[in-house]
Amino acid sequence: MQIIIIMSFGFIIGYFIFPKKWKGYNERLQIILTALLIFSMGVHLGSRKDLWQEIISIGWESIVLCVLPILASIVVVYALSILVFQNKKRRKDKGK
C-alpha cells in the first residue's frame, strides 16, 4: 500500500509540476536506484552460506517460472487480440 501511495504522489508531481527538462535526470536516477536495489539483493544473497548450492536449484525454478508465464501470456494475448482488435478491423473493412 505504501508503494502505491508513494507512486501516486510521484504521479501527481509528474503530471502537474515536474519540469520536462528534468525528465532525463529522473530516468538516470531510476537506473541508479534500480542498480542499487539489485546490488543490495546481491549482498543479501551473497551473505548466504550455501549460496552456490542454492543457485543450482534456483536456476531451474527460475527458468520454468520465466518461460511458462511468457508462453501463457502470449497465447492469451494472441487469442484476445484476434477476438477484439482483428474482428473490429474486419468489420471496418466490410463497412468500406
Add this chain to the structure above:
Amino acid sequence: MVVLAMVALLLGILCGNVIIPEQLVDSIFHASDYILYVLMFCVGISIGMNKMVFHKIKEYHVKIFIIPLGIMIGSIIGGACSVLLLDLPFHECIAVASGLGWYSLTGILLSNLGGATIGTIGFLSNLMREILSFLMIPYIAKKLNHFTAIAPAAATSEDTTLYVIMKSTSEEVAIMAVFNGVICSAMVPILIKLCYMIFL
C-alpha cells in the same frame, strides 16, 4: 539495462560473500526499502509526465485494457502450470509469475513476504523474462501479430523493451505498450501480495 543489472547483482553477491561483514548485510537490506520508495516516486513522476497515455485511453476506450488483462491472466496461468514441474507451493509460483518482468520489485517484495530464496527466484525469473523479451518481440511481431509482441515484455513495455517493440511494430502499438506497461507496473505490487496472501 540488462548488463547493468547483471553487473550489480554479481558485484553484490561478491561483496556479500567476501567483503561486507555480516552485521552490515542486514543494514543494507533494510536500506533497500527506502531505495525502493524513492524509485517508486520517480516511476510515478515518469508515468505522470506521459500525458499521451490519457489521449490514447479515450480513443481505444475499454479495449485498451485487453492487452494488460491478457498478460496478467496468462502470466498467472503460466505460474499455476509451473507447479506441475516444480517443488514449490502454488502461491509462490503464481506470486513469482505476477512479477510481470519487474525483477527488482518482485525480488524485494517476495524476499519480504517469503524469504531470500523465493525473492531470488522472483528476481532471476523476472530478469530472464526481460532478457528473453528482447529476443522474442521481433519474432512474435512478425509471426503472430503486433499486439501480441507486447505480451512477453509485460511491465517492461513502458521502458526497457519499448524501443524494441516500437522498432518491430508501429508507433500506435508502442503507445499501447506504454499504457500496458503503466497498468502492469501499477498492478505488480498488488498482484504479488494478493497471489501470495490469498493462496497461502
